Amino acid sequence: MADDKKKKDDEVKKEESEGKKDADETTAASSKKKDDEPKKPDVPPVIAAGLRLERILTVSSPSGGSAPKAAAAGSPHSSDSATHNAAALTANVEAVLHSNPGKIVRRWLGTSSGTSSRATLADLSKGAEALLSHDGPCATGRELVMLLAPPTEGGGEAMDVDAKAGGEEKKDDDEKPKFLSTAAREYEAWLISLAVRLLWRDGRHGDAHSLAGKGVSILSAHMDDAARVTARAGAAGSLGKAGGASGLYPLLSRMHRYQSLAAEGLAGEQGESARAAMRADTAAAHRMACLRRDVDTQATLLNLMLRDLLNANQVEQAQKLLSNSTFPDSASNNQLCRYLYNSGRIQALRLEYTSAFSNLSQCLRKAPTNTGLGFRIAVQRLLVVVQLLMGEIPERNVFFTEGMVAELSPYLKITQAVRRGDLPFFKTTVAQCASRLREDGTYTLISRLAHSVVKAGLRRLNVSYSRISLDDVAHRLGLSCATSAEFVVAKAVRDGVIDATIDHAGGYVRSHDLVDVYATTEPAEAFHRRIAYCLTTHNDAVRGMRYPPDAYKRQLEASRGLKGKKDDDKTDEEKAQEFEEEMDEDY
Missing domain, CATH: 1.25.40 (Serine Threonine Protein Phosphatase 5, Tetratricopeptide repeat)
Incomplete structure (x- = not known):
């Protein structure tokens, strides 16, 4: 029995070793096969960011990806490029009309911040050449970005291109360069904004200001085209709310900010003329942003106008602008912080310290x-x-x-x-x-703190001494003479800083007994400030939580079976108006 059991164990071990050997051979063969396969080239980060935005906007469109197919007809390989470009723009507007491209672009900008910080002008030029059509609606921005690329040294790249020319001729039509369709305008604006930032950081403020001005003109043209197409498509009620150009709003606000920073960097008469010309343009752009309900551009331009007035020491004009304008509630946290800082600075200069x-x-x-x-x-x-x-x-x-x-x-x-x-x-x-x-x-x-220093010194002397001469007060506070000290003490007594009496004949100051602070209104005022702060925090928290309007009414009607009946009684005009209001609330 023992011999049979030992024999079976030996057979099991032998089978396990053979199985392990076969598995090792299979693994080695598969790894060798993977090594023999050609590796796909890595996509540059700038190009990868553009492709990711194209994919996100395509997936978010209600047509489920049909819009890009229709827009692909606008590629440069078509015969009638002008007609197909118009068709591509119409398809893009219809694709993003009922989505929220502004929110998508904001999130994409946040996730692409690492790529933006490491990008160079050469990378931007390659991205524009690879993803933007040379005869499409973004051809102008493509040329602007490509002209900024630094000249290459040597002929290494040319040799590589010649070496790959034979292989490229063998590619099929499916492998030809595919340009962006849905995200072309957003990608173009992003590249221009990155180029402006790179020029500004390099100290080329004149070039940065010029490029930013051209970028603003390009974005404005795109928005006008999208508005016309949206109106022709029968969605005029949605114009300015969730139109086809809402994805450009965050990029337009960024372009305005870079243009202002570049204008501030200009020195001499050139800088003065640039800033003077920008004031009228900024005010007009702010009015247009308010009409378009462009929250990003509206908040950014308001902060830029306040900053410009503060830099020019026009505090009263800044206060008028602050009191006659409304900061949007749904603006980004960064713009809200800038607005609070500008407001606090204006109020401090106007003696509104609280x-x-x-x-x-x-x-x-x-x-x-x-x-x-x-x-x-x-x-x-x-x-x-x-x-x-x-x-x-x-x-x-x-x-x-x-x-x-x-x-x-x-x-x-x-x-x-x-x-x-x-x-x-x-x-x-x-x-x-x-x-x-x-x-x-x-x-x-x-x-202005000199008076506060004198008041603090008088308060300390009043607490430390029950009686002190005016000469000693002048010496302790660093005043010129006892007469100046007498005037200062008299003003402090009148303002309530100290509780004392001046003996003019004896030339000294007599302090009164200390009063219980809880018998005054100071504790109540401090308590009121704390309550006001708590209420402000509570209101901000409630405002940050958004609920669908009349949600409980709809739920109640649905539970009673009244929703369908109510909808049947509505006319087509009422239903269209309700749909527009829902689109306005969502976006």
């Missing part, structure tokens, strides 16, 4: 923490100055935030001078950092 503190605090909370360090530093600097002007001392840990220590060091010294009430140290610090403060745009506000 409103400025509220807007700047909200801006700092909403600002992204993983990027935009320079913007957060600018907001924090202004917020510190506003707090000092309000009579508050910022927390010490604010000045030691990661990445802000060096930038906030002058403001830390100024805060220490205000807290101690040391007027000589304050004047010395401001004189040393005057150039830095002017660059930051806070010198005008900090010059």
